[in-house]
Amino acid sequence: MDNSAFFKIGYGLYVLTAAENGKDNGCIVNTVIQATNTPNRLALAVNKQNYTCEMISHTKQFNISVLCEGTDFNMFKRFGFQSGKDTNKFEGFNDVKRSENGVYYVTKTTNAYFSGNVTNEIDMGTHLLFTADVLEAEVLSERETVTYTYYQDHIKPKPEEKKAAKGWRCKICGYVYEGEELPEDFVCPICKHPASDFERI
Structure with missing residues (x-):
């Protein structure tokens, strides 16, 4: 099997956030889709090794912040290259607001956010697949969503x-x-x- 074929599937990049017992956390994910629009429902896959995945599995709540093309590499380092189990990823990071569910969403270099309430959880082996009802959704800017390809070509250092x-x-x-x-x-x-x-x- 040619695993490089999977890189031809288009992906966006997102900051997935959760909160539990007074602790805020987030991670970078690339698998978020609108599953239905009646009702509005999202599906997202999250690696089980991510602390954010564990938090969502417990609380059944999350926010998705849609990253746009102005995002710099530091955002990916903050939310993607360290573990929330031993790091406060929000320390010194003030570009956030809390939605009605009490979870942070990112306001810097994002073009929209969604708040979700998990309705189903499927074990996919290395990942959990969550389906969720959308409770809130807001457009934050008109900038283009950063794709995985754009990240590889323009953001990630060589x-x-x-x-x-x-x-x-x-x-x-x-x-x-x-x-x-x-x-x-x-x-x-x-x-x-x-x-x-x-x-x-």
Whole structure:
């Protein structure tokens, strides 16, 4: 199977936020779709290793902030390259508001947000698939939504080539695994993608 074919599917990029027991958290996701419009319902897939996933599974509430093309790499580093289990991702970050469900949404370089109430949860192995009723939705700007392709081409820094580097590089975030053989069950410690998303260097 050619796993690179999956990169041809169009994706947006979003900050998924949740709150539980006075703790706020968020992560970057790329799998959000409008499932129905009568009623308005979203479906989203979230990696089980993300603390945000655990929080949503408990509280059944979340917000989605739709990132737009003006987003810089620091947003992805803040919400995508560290764990909320041991980091306060909102520390020093003031570009947020709380919606009626009490969860933050991001106001900087976003063009819309949605508040969701989970109606169903499906175990997909590495991910949980949530379906949710939309309780709130608001347009924040008219800027274009950042796509995964735009992120790869214009936002994500290009990895520096090391002389005589040997190992495997994550095609998603650039993390380098040093070693001749990459374990089949290896998961990137940065972006949580599997071994199939690594290339030999």
